[in-house]
Amino acid sequence: MRGDLFPLWQVDRQEYALACRHLGVEPVDALYERLVRHLAAAPFANPPPTGLARQLARPPLSAFRLARLDQASRWFFPGHPVRHLLNAALALHECHGPSYRALSRTVTGPAVWGAMAGWGLRHLAGAAVTLPWLAMRAAAWLLARPFAREADLRGRQVLITGVGRGLGRDLMLECLERGAAVVGTVRTPDAARALAAELPAAAPLRLLAADLAQPGALAAALRGSGVDPQALQMAVLCAGTKHAGADALDPATVRDTVQVNLLAGVELAQWFTGDGAGGAPGPAPDRRGAEPRRLVVVSSIGRWHGMHGSGGYNASKAALSIWAESAEMDLQRRAPGVFGVTVVEPGLFASGMVQSGGAVRGLLAPRRRVAAAILDGAAAGRRAIRPPWWFAALTWGVLLGGRRLRAYLFGRVKPPAPPA
Ligand SMILES: NC(=O)c1ccc[n+]([C@@H]2O[C@H](COP(=O)([O-])OP(=O)(O)OC[C@H]3O[C@@H](n4cnc5c(N)ncnc54)[C@H](OP(=O)(O)O)[C@@H]3O)[C@@H](O)[C@H]2O)c1
Numbered sequence: 119m120r121g122d123l124f125p126l127w128q129v130d131r132q133e134y135a136l137a138c139r140h141l142g143v144e145p146v147d148a149l150y151e152r153l154v155r156h157l158a159a160a161p162f163a164n165p166p167p168t169g170l171a172r173q174l175a176r177p178p179l180s181a182f183r184l185a186r187l188d189q190a191s192r193w194f195f196p197g198h199p200v201r202h203l204l205n206a207a208l209a210l211h212e213c214h215g216p217s218y219r220a221l222s223r224t225v226t227g228p229a230v231w232g233a234m235a236g237w238g239l240r241h242l243a244g245a246a247v248t249l250p251w252l253a254m255r256a257a258a259w260l261l262a263r264p265f266a267r268e269a270d271l272r273g274r275q276v277l278i279t280g281v282g283r284g285l286g287r288d289l290m291l292e293c294l295e296r297g298a299a300v301v302g303t304v305r306t307p308d309a310a311r312a313l314a315a316e317l318p319a320a321a322p323l324r325l326l327a328a329d330l331a332q333p334g335a336l337a338a339a340l341r342g343s344g345v346d347p348q349a350l351q352m353a354v355l356c357a358g359t360k361h362a363g364a365d366a367l368d369p370a371t372v373r374d375t376v377q378v379n380l381l382a383g384v385e386l387a388q389w390f391t392g393d394g395a396g397g398a399p400g401p402a403p404d405r406r407g408a409e410p411r412r413l414v415v416v417s418s419i420g421r422w423h424g425m426h427g428s429g430g431y432n433a434s435k436a437a438l439s440i441w442a443e444s445a446e447m448d449l450q451r452r453a454p455g456v457f458g459v460t461v462v463e464p465g466l467f468a469s470g471m472v473q474s475g476g477a478v479r480g481l482l483a484p485r486r487r488v489a490a491a492i493l494d495g496a497a498a499g500r501r502a503i504r505p506p507w508w509f510a511a512l513t514w515g516v517l518l519g520g521r522r523l524r525a526y527l528f529g530r531v532k533p534p535a536p537p538a
Pocket of ligand 1: 283
């Protein structure tokens with residue numbers, strides 16, 4: 119199992135080594151593997167940390183932070199991920215012969231008094247550092263709070279297409295880490311089995327298989343799944359395709375791109391806003407006071423301009439963004455206040471869709487952060503999300519320069535493929 123599925127709870131090898139040093143034991147590879155599996159199940163056995171505790175769990179661990187968090191979590195945050203880490207690491211090492219011997223090594227005789235005095239002084243000195251550190255962290259968290267609202271997804275159900283890799287996978291992991299149950303789609307049953315094997319059995323995840331390039335396949339999979347669309351708070355169309363290097367004048371690749379990127383979205387929206395069986399939506403349930411159920415479509419900032427060698431990708435995303443706006447208007451007329459639509463137009467992030475070499479590397483946003491921004495924005499009811507903001511600003515700046523400048527700049531950033 120990977121050690122980076124749920125960053126709030128899991129640790130990489132370096133952080134594990136720090137935890138070992140903190141506990142006074144040597145790192146052991148086999149124990150790290152067991153620790154990874156144990157911590158990967160933590161989001162499903164414990165309530166997600168909230169508020170300041172969550173903020174403290176976010177940055178990577180250093181020896182200094184670990185020592186502070188060890189003390190702070192003992193005093194104020196008993197369920198904190200760092201307590202889970204230290205308790206689990208200690209338990210594993212206590213069952214390992216050499217580590218157990220290291221842990222049980224102790225002084226005897228008169229040296230006990232010196233050892234106890236040293237222990238007391240170390241704790242006092244630690245507290246003298248930890249308390250001001252914690253006060254500063256709390257002040258920073260309070261100041262940043264109005265600008266950084268993180269969506270609480272506990273008890274929510276979210277559907278996401280394309281969870282096998284890329285952004286869809288990060289959206290799924292972020293939802294699971296935040297306490298939501300996920301219905302995810304992948305292309306084939308084999309892909310569903312492979313993904314399920316990568317995740318803890320306790321993860322509240324249901325996987326469906328549908329090849330979105332086949333017209334009607336997504337609608338059929340959703341209808342046949344028995345999932346009640348009305349139990350879902352959010353449906354995210356994330357799966358998308360790009361025929362890299364394909365000519366915009368090639369009908370086959372353009373047709374395939376439009377099917378996956380646009381028409382599969384129409385199938386998803388019809389099911390999500392309908393009665394689940396493919397029929398017309400029944401009478402809108404009484405949802406007074408309930409927040410709108412949200413359709414989220416992942417378009418692209420590329421929808422604002424053309425691009426060589428994308429085989430209709432940018433056109434399909436332009437159509438998706440505009441279609442989503444129309445869908446929102448139709449849904450408002452049909453059932454006012456019941457549905458909301460969020461259009462996401464991200465900049466570049468590393469994925470199977472982007473060659474991350476050369477100049478492009480400096481333009482990539484951290485993908486997990488893009489996923490978090492999408493969930494936060496959608497849960498807050500935003501209609502358009504363009505993470506990161508600076509990439510959208512850059513794109514709009516380039517757009518002002520006109521088509522010739524765009525062709526020149528895009529040609530430099532993404533050199534055209536040589537003719538076949
Ligand atoms: N990467 C970027 O910089 C960027 C920028 C703006 C917008 N986006 C959008 O972000 C979304 C996610 O893309 P990504 O960047 O994460 O790319 P990715 O790594 O290539 O992932 C694409 C996902 O879509 C799925 N998919 C593609 N064709 C499918 C089909 N016919 N049937 C079922 N599933 C299919 C893939 O499943 P398989 O594993 O089976 O292929 C995969 O899960 C896309 O809508 C993309 O347009 C990406």
